Structures are given as structure tokens and as C-alpha cells.
Amino acid sequence: xxxxxxALIDLAAMRHNLALARSRAGPSMxxxxxxxxxxxxxxxxxxxxxxxxxGLALIExxxxxxxxxxGWHKPILMLEGPFGVADIDAAxxxxxxxxxxxxxxxxxxxxxxxxxxIELFLKFNSGMNRLGFDADGLRQAYTRAVSLAQVRRVTLxxxxxxxxxxGGADGALACFDAACEGLDAPRCTSNSAAVLSLPQxxxxxxxxxxxLYGASPFAxxxxxxxxxxxxxxxxxxxxxxxxxxxxxxxxxGSSFVAQAPMRIGVVACGYADGYPRSAPTGTPVLVDGTRxxxxxxxxxxxxxxxxxxxxxxxxxxxxxxxxxxxxIDEVAAGAGTIGYELMCAxxxxxxxxxxx
Ligand SMILES: *Cc1c(COP(=O)(O)O)cnc(C)c1O
Numbered sequence: 001x002x003x004x005x006x007a008l009i010d011l012a013a014m015r016h017n018l019a020l021a022r023s024r025a026g027p028s029m030x031x032x033x034x035x036x037x038x039x040x041x042x043x044x045x046x047x048x049x050x051x052x053x054x055g056l057a058l059i060e061x062x063x064x065x066x067x068x069x070x071g072w073h074k075p076i077l078m079l080e081g082p083f084g085v086a087d088i089d090a091a092x093x094x095x096x097x098x099x100x101x102x103x104x105x106x107x108x109x110x111x112x113x114x115x116x117x118i119e120l121f122l123k124f125n126s127g128m129n130r131l132g133f134d135a136d137g138l139r140q141a142y143t144r145a146v147s148l149a150q151v152r153r154v155t156l157x158x159x160x161x162x163x164x165x166x167g168g169a170d171g172a173l174a175c176f177d178a179a180c181e182g183l184d185a186p187r188c189t190s191n192s193a194a195v196l197s198l199p200q201x202x203x204x205x206x207x208x209x210x211x212l213y214g215a216s217p218f219a220x221x222x223x224x225x226x227x228x229x230x231x232x233x234x235x236x237x238x239x240x241x242x243x244x245x246x247x248x249x250x251x252x253g254s255s256f257v258a259q260a261p262m263r264i265g266v267v268a269c270g271y272a273d274g275y276p277r278s279a280p281t282g283t284p285v286l287v288d289g290t291r292x293x294x295x296x297x298x299x300x301x302x303x304x305x306x307x308x309x310x311x312x313x314x315x316x317x318x319x320x321x322x323x324x325x326x327x328i329d330e331v332a333a334g335a336g337t338i339g340y341e342l343m344c345a346x347x348x349x350x351x352x353x354x355x356x
Contacts, residue, residue, distance in 0.1 A: 004237040005269050006351045008323070009041050013214055013229035014049035020227055021208045022052070024195050028202045031057040031077055031188070033209030040274075040343040041213055041231055045354055047072055049231075050212065055097075057207055061090055068094045077121060079207075081105055081131070085112075092116035092150070099123050099157065101131040106144050114149035121157045121188060124179050126172035128161040135179035142183050154185045155205065163193035163201070164217050173201050193217035196226060215339030216329050223327060223339075232343060233323025234275070234350070237316055238287065240266040241307065250304050251296030256281050263307040265292070267319050270301040274346040275321055276335035279303075283334040286320035288313045 022030055032053035033039075038046035043063055047070060050056065055075035058064060061083070064076050081099040082088055085108040091098050092112065100106060101123040109118070122141050125132030133141055138156065145154050158176040162168030173189070180187055186204035192211035194201045197218075210216075214230035216223040223230065244250065244258040265287060271277040275298055283294040285305045292305045307313050322328040328339040335342075 002351060003268055003349075004235070004239075005273050005349075006235050006353050007040075007346055008233040008235060008353045008355055009045050010229070010231050010233070011045060011049040011354065011356045013231040014041070014046070014212060015052070016229050017212045017214055017231065018050055018052060021192075021195055021206075021211055024199070025190075025202060025206045025208075026199075028190075029054045029186075029188075029205035031055045031075075031205060031207045032212055033057045033079070033191075033207055035059040035079060035209070036344045037063075039209065039213045039340065040346040042352060042354075043067065044070070048356075054205075061087055061096070064096050065090065065094055075119070077207075081123075082108060084108075088112050088118075091118045097121060099131075100141065100145070101125075101133065103137070103141060103144075106141060106148070109150050110148055112150060117150055117152040119153045119155070120145050120151055121155045122185075124156060124158040124176050126158040126160065126176045128159055132158065135175070138179050139183070142185065155188050156180050156183060156185050157188040157205075159207075160189070160191065160194055160201070163191055163198060164219070169194055169198055169201050191217065210340055213343060215327075215343065219333075223329060230323055230328060232328070232346070234269070234273075234321040234346070235323065236267050236269040236319045236321065238265040238313060238319060239268045239302075239315060241314055242266065242304075249296070252299055253297050256296035256304075263311075263313075264295065265305045265307045265310075265313055265317070265319075267303050267305060267321075268301065269319070269321055270299050270303055272300045272347055273350050274342065275303060276331070276337060276342060276345075278337070279331060279335040283331055284326050286323075286325045288317040289325075291325070 032050040034046040035058040057077040059080045077097045097119040099121045123132040160169040188205035190206035192208040195208045214228045242264040249257045277298045332339045
């Protein structure tokens with residue numbers, strides 16, 4: 001029998017979240033960000049659920065080609081740019097829009113025969129200091145890009161470092177707008193945080209990611225309060241129950257010790273499934289429809305929960321590690337990380353089930 005550890009992917013929730021992003025983005029073109037296998041939700045699922053998006057944005061060229069082979073005809077944006085000159089040919093062949101964040105990329109493009117034409121997103125560095133041009137570099141890149149026979153259309157883009165903080169994008173936006181002044185090109189800004197909370201940052205196009213999967217980009221606002229629906233439920237079952245006496249410990253390191261006699265449930269899910277080992281005692285876990293708490297250390301294939309308040313629970317009882325009842329952001333916060341990381345870390349051995 002298959003191990004009961006399953007990630008249920010809810011396409012209706014993804015469609016709902018996309019519609020919410022659309023309503024916030026107004027007339028801006030909407031790129032649905034699907035990098036990292038659609039934040040762990042499966043690229044195929046994303047392709048179906050985000051049919052109404054104007055384009056898909058990702059990092060991985062092999063996956064972009066796969067999208068074309070599977071029949072995605074709308075634009076595809078390569079968010080991290082080309083990694084070598086071969087990617088220019090792939091972009092021409094498969095009509096992939098390329099982020100260009102260095103003059104070297106324009107050298108690569110200029111070196112290819114001008115038979116096909118591609119669209120470019122010139123990236124401005126608005127303070128993240130990872131990728132992108134400064135204001136002068138953006139101007140030079142723009143002038144060169146529009147002169148290349150291989151280039152069909154140029155968009156100017158930036159990525160905010162602090163859109164999730166109050167006022168966090170103000171300076172970056174001002175720098176970006178100033179750098180774009182006088183350049184005749186549409187602009188693309190706004191991750192989920194900016195789509196949701198900073199309408200003044202929206203330009204001709206936006207790029208939401210995490211909100212489409214139903215997690216919050218903000219540390220202090222829940223996904224539910226934003227009107228988002230979780231798209232991934234990580235589920236499993238109890239595979240054993242232990243009765244501890246006062247003073248008995250559970251798990252590696254004996255980090256949890258029972259103060260009084262208690263029942264412990266053993267869940268078939270551990271860090272090799274993508275559940276964070278750093279989740280501490282007290283992290284919420286839903287068992288048989290009731291919120292319980294994780295106790296002791298998460299191990300590779302199992303974790304343990306306190307069944308004191310759930311006397312009816314036994315082998316086979318249903319468990320939700322995150323999903324509709326246990327927000328992924330709550331588990332992430334307990335583990336000292338963010339929902340993004342938990343989604344992306346979902347392990348290949350977890351069975352995927354799709355609800356449409
Ligand atoms: C990942 C990414 C996004 C989406 O960010 P979210 O916070 O998930 O909405 C947007 N733009 C770029 C360049 C990205 O890399």
C-alpha cells in the first residue's frame with residue numbers, strides 16, 4: 001500500500017487566487033510566476049490553473065521548453081535571464097522573453113544570426129543589489145537593445161527588495177521611474193506583496209508568485225485575511241500511537257518529556273518529505289479534524305503529536321500538516337522560515353493528488 005503522505009493540489013484555489021491578483025492588478029498585464037515547479041505545486045497544474053494569466057514567468061529553460069511542448073502559447077518570461085549563449089537560441093526557437101541584466105547578454109544576442117526576433121526585459125537594480133543595471137547602464141542597454149535586429153520589443157523591469165514592509169518600495173520605485181524617464185517602453189514591477197498592498201507601484205505589467213499559491217507575502221497578515229485560499233495541503237496519517245508515562249521522552253534527543261501520562265501519535269511525515277526539522281514543539285498539526293501540537297524532534301520519516309485532547313485518534317487517523325486548517329505560514333513561522341521555502345522543499349517522494 002502506498003505511504004499515506006500526500007500533497008493535495010487544489011486547482012480551484014489557484015484559479016481563485018489568480019482572479020484575486022487580477023482584480024488587484026487592474027489593467028496591468030499579469031505574469032503568473034511558476035518558477036521552482038510552480039513553488040512545488042507542479043508546473044502542469046500551474047499551466048492548467050493559470051490559463052487565464054497573460055504569461056508565465058520562470059527560471060528554468062528546460063521547463064520553459066516543456067511548457068511550449070505541452071501547448072502553452074502565451075508569453076513565457078525567463079526571470080533570471082540567459083545562462084549562456086545557447087539560451088539565446090532556445091529563446092528564439094521557443095519564443096521565450098528574456099530578462100537581460102548584464103551587457104554580456106546583449107553581446108550574446110548580437111552574436112546570433114538575426115533570423116528570429118525576441119522580446120527582452122531589461123532589469124533595473126532598484127536596491128536589491130543582486131541583478132540589474134544602474135540608471136546609466138539601463139539607458140545604454142536600452143539604446144543597444146532597440147538597435148538590434150534580433151530584438152522585437154523591450155520592457156523595463158525591476159524587483160523590489162522590501163515590498164512587504166510599509167513604505168518599503170517607495171525609494172526603489174522612485175529610482176526606477178527616474179531611470180525609465182524618456183525611454184519609450186512599458187514597465188514591469190510588483191511581486192505579490194506589491195500587487196496586494198502597493199497599487200501605486202503597478203505599471204504596465206506585474207509578476208505575482210506566492211499569492212497565487214495561497215500563502216501570504218507578509219509576516220503580519222494571514223493569507224485568509226487577504227482573501228487567499230491555500231492551494232497545497234500536505235496530508236498524512238497516524239501510523240502508531242504510544243502511551244507515555246510521566247518522565248518518558250519522545251524522539252531523537254529526548255527533547256520532549258511527558259509531564260503526566262499522555263498519548264502520542266506518530267505521523268508518517270518527516271523532513272525527507274519536506275516538513276521542516278526546525279519546527280518546534282507546539283507547532284500546530286491537525287489530527288482527525290482537531291488541532292494538536294507537534295511534540296519532540298521531527299525526524300526523517302516521522303513526527304510525533306500530542307493526542308491528549310483527541311482520545312478517539314488512532315492508527316489511520318487523518319493528519320493535515322498544512323493546508324486549509326493549518327496555514328502553511330503558521331508552520332513556517334514556527335520553523336523560522338517562510339511559506340515559500342516549505343512549498344519549494346516538498347520532496348519528490350510525496351504523492352501528488354490534484355483536485356480540479
Ligand atoms: C519570484 C519572483 C517574483 C514573484 O515573487 P512573489 O514574492 O512570490 O510574489 C517576481 N519577480 C521576480 C523577478 C521573481 O524572481
